[in-house]
Amino acid sequence: CFMATKIERNSTFAQLNSDDISYFKKFLGEKNVIQEEDALLAANIDWMHKYRGSSKLLLQPRSTEEVSQILKYCNSRRLAVVPQGGNTGLVGGSVPVFDEVIVNVSLMNNIISFDKVSGVLVCEAGCILENLISFLDNQGFIMPLDLGAKGSCQIGGNVSTNAGGLRLLRYGSLHGNVLGLEAVTANGEVLDMLSTLRKDNTGYDLKHLFIGSEGSLGIVTKVSILTPPKLSSVNVAFLACKDYFSCQKLLLEAKRKLGEILSAFEFLDEQSMTLALNYLEGVRNPLPPPLHNFYILIETTGSNESYDKEKLEAFLLGAMERDLISDGIVAQDIQQASSVWRIREGIPEALTRAGVTYKYDLSLPVDKINDLVKEMRNRLGNLATVVAYGHLGDGNLHLNISASQYDDAILAQIEPFVYEWTSKNQGSISAEHGLGLMKANKILYSKSPLTVQVMASIKKLLDPNGILNPYKVLPQSMVA
Numbered sequence: 476c477f478m479a480t481k482i483e484r485n486s487t488f489a490q491l492n493s494d495d496i497s498y499f500k501k502f503l504g505e506k507n508v509i510q511e512e513d514a515l516l517a518a519n520i521d522w523m524h525k526y527r528g529s530s531k532l533l534l535q536p537r538s539t540e541e542v543s544q545i546l547k548y549c550n551s552r553r554l555a556v557v558p559q560g561g562n563t564g565l566v567g568g569s570v571p572v573f574d575e576v577i578v579n580v581s582l583m584n585n586i587i588s589f590d591k592v593s594g595v596l597v598c599e600a601g602c603i604l605e606n607l608i609s610f611l612d613n614q615g616f617i618m619p620l621d622l623g624a625k626g627s628c629q630i631g632g633n634v635s636t637n638a639g640g641l642r643l644l645r646y647g648s649l650h651g652n653v654l655g656l657e658a659v660t661a662n663g664e665v666l667d668m669l670s671t672l673r674k675d676n677t678g679y680d681l682k683h684l685f686i687g688s689e690g691s692l693g694i695v696t697k698v699s700i701l702t703p704p705k706l707s708s709v710n711v712a713f714l715a716c717k718d719y720f721s722c723q724k725l726l727l728e729a730k731r732k733l734g735e736i737l738s739a740f741e742f743l744d745e746q747s748m749t750l751a752l753n754y755l756e757g758v759r760n761p762l763p764p765p766l767h768n769f770y771i772l773i774e775t776t777g778s779n780e781s782y783d784k785e786k787l788e789a790f791l792l793g794a795m796e797r798d799l800i801s802d803g804i805v806a807q808d809i810q811q812a813s814s815v816w817r818i819r820e821g822i823p824e825a826l827t828r829a830g831v832t833y834k835y836d837l838s839l840p841v842d843k844i845n846d847l848v849k850e851m852r853n854r855l856g857n858l859a860t861v862v863a864y865g866h867l868g869d870g871n872l873h874l875n876i877s878a879s880q881y882d883d884a885i886l887a888q889i890e891p892f893v894y895e896w897t898s899k900n901q902g903s904i905s906a907e908h909g910l911g912l913m914k915a916n917k918i919l920y921s922k923s924p925l926t927v928q929v930m931a932s933i934k935k936l937l938d939p940n941g942i943l944n945p946y947k948v949l950p951q952s953m954v955a
């Protein structure tokens with residue numbers, strides 16, 4: 476069920492030989508130079524089971540110095556490298572295309588420091604997001620980002636994809652929250668940009684190049700990140716809307732009436748709910764039948780329980796009076812709140828259980844989102860199911876086309892239509908997942924030719940041999 480790759484291996488890259496393996500074993504140790512079939516199979520296949528590489532080697536460095544030594548060697552030998560974190564990426568960026576050496580910093584998972592006054596956390600890039608969330612919870616803080624893949628994804632992977640997620644609406648993107656980074660470039664040089672300062676206007680802020688560059692410019696080894704305090708009062712409401720127009724109006728009302736306590740505004744359509752109910756164990760709809768066209772999950776986070784409750788109640792009352800919501804509940808305890816979150820966060824998993832998915836992650840003006848969904852349904856008819864959900868509060872639609880298998884007839888109905896439509900409506904073809912392998916050749920739908928040329932120049936400057944995550948992010952023709 477894998478997607479066929481239409482690109483050719485870059486012949487300037489060397490092939491791995493036994494001398495290379497011996498060299499790596501000398502400084503990494505036998506057990507961190509992995510050649511076992513099972514481990515390699517898992518590292519060669521992406522989370523969606525859509526892309527499959529054929530790497531014969533997975534390296535697990537324990538320190539920045541080891542990462543540096545690996546890259547220095549690979550660069551001099553022209554061995555191509557794919558940096559891999561938790562391998563939860565959704566655009567084929569985290570797996571090899573051919574025989575690239577996989578480098579995973581999962582053993583670099585120490586927390587280096589946490590400052591309770593500033594809320595600044597400094598840690599190694601291999602820390603799993605959920606572990607950072609638990610660590611901070613004990614300190615009375617939270618991570619500024621949260622996503623369904625938290626149990627496996629690494630902070631280095633999050634930074635490298637500039638992951639958005641469920642809290643971006645409230646805390647902003649990693650470009651704002653990441654205060655500093657340490658990264659190793661292709662020739663093994665260690666760039667120390669590990670500032671812990673909130674403000675630092677000294678020259679070009681190079682860390683931003685690494686945030687969202689998907690492993691194409693360097694391997695991120697350390698991260699410094701601003702974390703917000705954990706607030707005591709969290710409320711979750713799960714609401715039903717009869718049409719998309721009501722969802723839009725509800726968003727505007729939520730911004731107006733909930734203001735500073737609004738911490739998430741997520742949406743899912745009827746097709747998403749049906750998938751969650753059919754494919755996720757223990758999930759049930761908190762709202763009685765019949766199914767509704769749209770569901771909205773609203774979370775508020777604040778510091779005063781009675782004040783927050785009063786605000787939420789006034790907002791809900793107003794929304795009901797204006798007929799914006801047709802049904803809804805406010806979670807009565809943490810269990811109910813997390814079971815509502817499970818519906819929303821579980822949709823990607825439900826999709827993979829239902830079959831194969833053509834996944835599109837688009838930024839669009841909020842008023843355009845449902846027009847695209849409707850047009851896509853018309854184009855596909857009975858060929859496949861269109862499933863729409865996402866971070867409505869951020870104008871981010873996750874448009875998923877679910878089918879029993881990959882089929883050129885389906886793809887021809889989707890592409891290039893979806894990219895052209897997005898471009899015509901001033902949207903972005905990647906809101907938060909990145910370009911990876913899937914969209915490396917589509918970047919011009921969202922960026923001007925000159926900006927892409929400047930990106931290619933930066934890539935050439937930092938990685939002259941193009942060994943880092945080849946075939947990804949930028950069109951091959953511009954960097955090879």
Ligand code: FAD
Nearest residue numbers: 560561562563564568569629631632638639640690695907
């Ligand atoms: P990987 O998947 O291993 O890698 C992703 C990219 O980063 C690759 O290009 C890789 O080469 C590069 N990379 C990884 N580690 C490093 C490093 N240390 N240095 C340099 N490059 C590196 N994304 C969102 O934005 N928002 C969401 O809400 C969201 N939800 C998700 C829910 C699920 C269930 C799943 C499966 C994925 C979701 N994602 C989401 C997509 C994904 O981008 C994130 O899960 C995450 O940021 C990827 O982290 P990772 O450690 O798994 O990285």
Ligand code: MLT
Nearest residue numbers: 623820822823836865873
């Ligand atoms: C999400 O918001 O659930 C993630 O970005 C994953 C997806 O788009 O499927």
Ligand code: ZN
Nearest residue numbers: 640866873907
């Ligand atoms: Zn998302």
